Amino acid sequence: MALLRGVLDRLSIYLPILLMSLLALGSYYLVRNAPSVQAPEVVRPPRHDADYFMRDFAVRTFDETGRLQREIFGVEGRHYPDTDTLEIDKPRIRAISETGAITVATAERGLSNGDGSEVQLIGNAVVTREPTTGRSGQALPRMQFRGEFLHAYTNIERVRSDRPVILTRGDDVFTGDAMDYDNLQQVMVLRGRVHGTLQPRQGAAAR
Structure with a gap:
């Protein structure tokens, strides 16, 4: 009985230490196996970098x-995927x-949208429409059109500019200092300092 009592006394002394060790091991296991909390991803704005280049090229629609x-x-052409434009x-x-x-x-430089229906012409820009017949047969x-900047809309046959332009018709x-020309409606609007020189038609007396 005295020996058993001595063993129990020693166990009672080391039992708290054993329990603390077991708790520490359990906590370590739980922490190690718990799912980690991922930091939210930072959404970066798309970069304006060309994804492909073309040299001496032709694109047809x-x-x-x-x-x-x-x-x-x-x-040379450079395509930018963030804006779907071709420089x-x-x-x-x-x-x-x-x-x-x-x-x-x-022009010296152009900026076209994805399908080529809208083109900004920059530097020594020239847009020429050859002689043709209108919808009513005329x-x-x-x-x-000449200027340092012209904005051409090929689908709707329109040319605009917010800078000085020279228009030659025949x-x-x-x-003018700015222009908006609608070929389908045959309407020309010139703004700012506007000047025109009209040549006499054949059979008309010059003034």
């Missing part, structure tokens, strides 16, 4: 019937309307 709508040529060095754009009218645009003379010349 056709409608659902297979008719050629426009051609875009350039010395072009030395662009040359040729658009053909449903009536067959041909419009050619050139003859339309050659028309040309032999007539107009200038």
Whole structure:
């Protein structure tokens, strides 16, 4: 009995230490196996980096019937996926309307949307519509726009600019500080300091 009592006394001394050790091991196991809390991902804004380049290229767009709508040529092109735009060095754009009218645009630099229906022409920009026949059958003379910036909408046959432009229609010349031309409606709006030089038509007396 004395030996048993001595063993029990020693166990009672070390029991708290053993219990504390077991609790510590259990806590370590739970912490190690608990699912970790992930920090929320930081959403970074898309970078304006080109995802591909083209050199001495040509891009052609056709409608659902297979008719050629426009051609875009350039010395170098850079596509930016965040805005779906194509930046072009030395662009040359040729658009053909449903009536067959041909419009050619050139500039030092161009910025086109994904399908080429909207093009910003920057630096020595020129847009030329060759002579054609209107929807009602009337003859339309050659028309040309010149400026440091022209915004061409090839699908709706419209040209705009918020900078000085020179418009040549046949032999007539107009200038203005800003312009909005709608070829489908045959409406031209010039704003700012506007000046025009009209040449006499054949058979009309010069004034």
